Amino acid sequence: MSEIPSDLRYTKSHEWVRTLPDGSVEIGITDHAQAALGDLVFVEVPDAGRMLSAGDACAVVESVKAASDVYSPLGGEVLAGNDQLATQPELINSDPYGQGWIMRLKPAAGAAAGLMDSSAYAAAVAAGG
Amino acid sequence: MGRRTPLFDLHQAAGARLVDFGGWDMPVGYGSQIEEHHAVRRDAGMFDVSHMCTVDLRGAGVRALLLRLLANDVSRLTVSGKALYSCMLRPDGGVMDDLIAYFMDEKWFRLVVNAGTADKDLAWIKEHAKPVGVAVVPRRDLALIAVQGPQARARVAPLLSADCRAPAAALGAFFGAACDEWFVARTGYTGEDGYEIMLPAEAAAEFWNGLQAAAVVPCGLGARDTLRLEAGMNLYGNDMDETVTPLESGLAWTVVLEGTRDFIGKAALEAQRAAGNARKLVGLLLQERGVLRAHQAVYAGSAGTGEVTSGTFSPTLERSIGLARVPGAAAGTVEVDIRGKRLPARIVKPPFVRNGRALIEL
Numbered sequence: 001m002s003e004i005p006s007d008l009r010y011t012k013s014h015e016w017v018r019t020l021p022d023g024s025v026e027i028g029i030t031d032h033a034q035a036a037l038g039d040l041v042f043v044e045v046p047d048a049g050r051m052l053s054a055g056d057a058c059a060v061v062e063s064v065k066a067a068s069d070v071y072s073p074l075g076g077e078v079l080a081g082n083d084q085l086a087t088q089p090e091l092i093n094s095d096p097y098g099q100g101w102i103m104r105l106k107p108a109a110g111a112a113a114g115l116m117d118s119s120a121y122a123a124a125v126a127a128g129g
Numbered sequence: 130m131g132r133r134t135p136l137f138d139l140h141q142a143a144g145a146r147l148v149d150f151g152g153w154d155m156p157v158g159y160g161s162q163i164e165e166h167h168a169v170r171r172d173a174g175m176f177d178v179s180h181m182c183t184v185d186l187r188g189a190g191v192r193a194l195l196l197r198l199l200a201n202d203v204s205r206l207t208v209s210g211k212a213l214y215s216c217m218l219r220p221d222g223g224v225m226d227d228l229i230a231y232f233m234d235e236k237w238f239r240l241v242v243n244a245g246t247a248d249k250d251l252a253w254i255k256e257h258a259k260p261v262g263v264a265v266v267p268r269r270d271l272a273l274i275a276v277q278g279p280q281a282r283a284r285v286a287p288l289l290s291a292d293c294r295a296p297a298a299a300l301g302a303f304f305g306a307a308c309d310e311w312f313v314a315r316t317g318y319t320g321e322d323g324y325e326i327m328l329p330a331e332a333a334a335e336f337w338n339g340l341q342a343a344a345v346v347p348c349g350l351g352a353r354d355t356l357r358l359e360a361g362m363n364l365y366g367n368d369m370d371e372t373v374t375p376l377e378s379g380l381a382w383t384v385v386l387e388g389t390r391d392f393i394g395k396a397a398l399e400a401q402r403a404a405g406n407a408r409k410l411v412g413l414l415l416q417e418r419g420v421l422r423a424h425q426a427v428y429a430g431s432a433g434t435g436e437v438t439s440g441t442f443s444p445t446l447e448r449s450i451g452l453a454r455v456p457g458a459a460a461g462t463v464e465v466d467i468r469g470k471r472l473p474a475r476i477v478k479p480p481f482v483r484n485g486r487a488l489i490e491l
Contacts, residue, residue, distance in 0.1 A: 038351070039163040041442040042418055060468070062420050064162050064355060064442050067468065086418075093161075 002032040002125065005097055010121035011073045016097065017115060020104075024079055028101045029061060029070060029092065032125050037063040040089040045081030046103055052076060054114075059102050061092065073115060076107040130154065134179035135272045135330040136337055143347060150350055151245030153180040158349035165352035166444040169319050170485045173278035174348040175340050180244035183271050183312075183327055184251065188263035191238050195230060197392055198257055200375055202385035206232035210304045212316055215383055216375045217250065218394025222401060223371035224378065226250050227363065229316060231305045239305075239312070241273070241325075243365050271312075272333035274326050276345060277356075279485065281323035282315075288339045289313070297324070318353065320360025320483045355441050358450060361412060361479025367423055368410060368438040368452050376401055377454060379410035379479070406457060408435065412479040413451045414489060419467045421451035421474065426466040429459035437465060445482045448491060452479070 008016045014033035018026040034040065042062040052058050052072040059070035059081070081103045085091060092100035116124065131154040140147065145156035156177065158165060168174040186194065195203045201215030211232050217225045226246040231239040242250045247267070255265045276285050282297075289297055293308035300306060302322075305314030312327040328336060341347065354364070361379075363369055369378035376384065376398060386399060401407050415421050421440025428434055433456040440451030451474075455463065464471040477489045 038158065039161055042420055062442075064444075065351060067420065067422070 002030065002035055003097070004030065004032075004118045004122050004125070006118045008097065009073075009115035009117060010124075011071070011115060012124060013071050015070060015073045017073050018097075023107075025074060025076075025105050025107055026101045027073060027103050027105060028096055030121075031096045034093050034096045034100070037061060037065065037068060039064050040092050043085040043089045043092065043102070045083070045085055046078045048078050048080050050078040052078060052105070061089075061102075070102060072105070074105060074107045076105045079104040079106055132180070134177055135333040136177045136179065136274075139334055139337060140177065140347075145347075145349060148350070151180060151243065153244055155180055156347075156349040158351040159347050162349070162351040162355070163444045165346060165348040166355050168346035169278045169321055169348060169352065169356055170445055170482070171279070172346070173276060173280040173284050173323070173344070174346045174352065175337070176275040176277070176348050176350075176353055177272070177337070178275050178325070178353075179272040179330075179333070181273055182242050182244065182247035182251075183268040183273065184240040184242060184254070185266040185268060186238045186240065186254070186258065186263050187236055187266065188258075188261070189236055190261035191236060191263050192232075194258055194261055194263050195238060196390055198254065199230065200384045200392055200394060200398075202388075202390060203230060203232065203238070204390075206230070208304075209233055210300070210306050212303045212305055212314060216369075216380060217253070218375070218392070218397075219371060220393055220397065222374040222394045222397030224365070224369045224373060224375060225253060225371060227365050227369070227380075231314065233307065245366060268327070270330055271327045272330045274328070274333065274337065274340075275317055275319075275323065276326065276340060277317045277319040277321045277323035279322060281321070281345070284340065284343045284345050285324055285326070288336060288343070318360070318362055319356040320362070320480060321356075322484070354439075355444060358439055358441050358452070359443050359445055359480070359482035361452075361481060363410070363452070364439060368454075373454070374398055374401055374407070377408045377410065379452070408454050409457050409459070410438065410452055410454050411459065412477040412481060412489070413437070413440075413453050413463070413465065413474040414477050414481075414491070415449035415451070415465070416462070416473040416475060419470075419472055420449045421465060421467070427453045427455055427459075427474075428464040428466070428471065429455050430463070432456040432458040432460070435459065435463075443481060445485075446487055446489075446491060450481050
């Protein structure tokens with residue numbers, strides 16, 4: 001069973017969102033997503049300053065098996081991409097909710113609508129989503 | 130639900146990720162594909178490849194039959210147990226399948242053909258075998274387990290019966306030996322030493338568990354694919370199929386056009402060679418970060434365009450490698466369209482890796 005921390009919010013497309021004390025958010029892909037992708041070998045993260053709308057493809061995670069887009073759960077401005085992933089893409093496999101974060105975002109006002117809590121996400125995963 | 134090998138329950142119990150492969154439910158991996166890959170390069174790994182079909186051909190006319198059916202020349206097989214890799218062609222030169230043929234005696238050859246093409250192959254072989262009185266016997270009663278890696282043979286030896294141990298130990302590369310109801314061959318699809326072992330289906334689970342107890346790592350089709358690609362070996366359905374000839378698939382070395390032997394597809398290959406404009410299958414080494422994948426477009430400048438047929442991340446080289454079908458004049462560095470970006474890739478001569486060592490310059 002994959003790990004789904006209760007203090008994060010989630011999307012149907014398997015991203016997680018953590019709200020930081022300063023109101024910015026950290027975004028990554030879930031344990032379920034990394035397990036489905038398998039060993040990651042290449043990650044492309046967005047540059048700081050890029051403006052995103054919710055649902056925009058903002059990063060690429062590529063495993064031995066396949067390449068997948070990561071979609072921004074929220075609209076806003078990219079504050080930072082996790083540059084460590086350029087040389088250590090496997091951090092997403094080993095620590096998807098920690099060192100494997102993908103980007104930090106300054107969310108646009110009222111951007112948080114439509115995200116799932118952990119129990120809703122667990123139900124979506126169990127249903128095969 | 131697809132077809133299941135005799136080891137299906139063990140794979141499921143081990144938590145393998147199961148996928149459809151040629152109509153079979155097969156393990157694509159048991160955990161980390163990269164760790165499985167390294168286990169084979171550095172130590173020993175095992176693969177359930179029971180979906181592949183073993184076929185016995187029996188009858189006095191068997192050698193003559195294969196001289197006609199195969200693009201490689203079975204008259205090269207003079208010592209019992211010797212194996213030959215070959216394509217089987219359509220009359221137009223298209224590749225029906227690639228296979229291994231073992232010569233046992235003048236009344237018995239054994240073939241191993243791909244899972245997805247087995248039905249088609251059997252129909253074709255039977256059509257040609259019947260008039261010459263050769264019996265075609267698919268051996269779905271046998272499991273097939275590949276044990277590969279520098280330590281593979283040493284790990285297998287204690288698990289063989291007394292009757293099999295000496296013949297297995299004596300095998301030269303690309304030879305097989307029948308012993309009891311088993312068949313042990315020093316062949317593989319990884320670029321490492323090891324065995325491919327056919328054994329009665331009912332004995333497969335015990336043998337697999339014995340190997341696992343001997344620290345042989347179960348590996349899925351995912352690792353099998355990265356290993357074979359590093360070893361520069363084609364995958365039927367990816368790197369060649371009925372629409373291309375062996376000459377366009379990096380397999381000219383498996384075709385014997387010289388001499389008077391007439392095999393199915395020979396005239397088409399001779400015509401293609403005479404025309405001199407055939408495409409070629411080359412190895413690619415991506416020069417930047419990213420991963421080559423099948424069907425990406427290849428731009429070879431004025432030589433024209435081509436397509437990646439297989440691509441992956443090479444765990445041994447930690448770079449992306451692939452095979453691509455390109456115009457005959459393509460040379461040097463080409464560009465590959467990866468998710469809308471054209472990235473440079475260098476044409477290299479496979480294999481990329483053999484026996485744990487890189488064979489190309491990075």
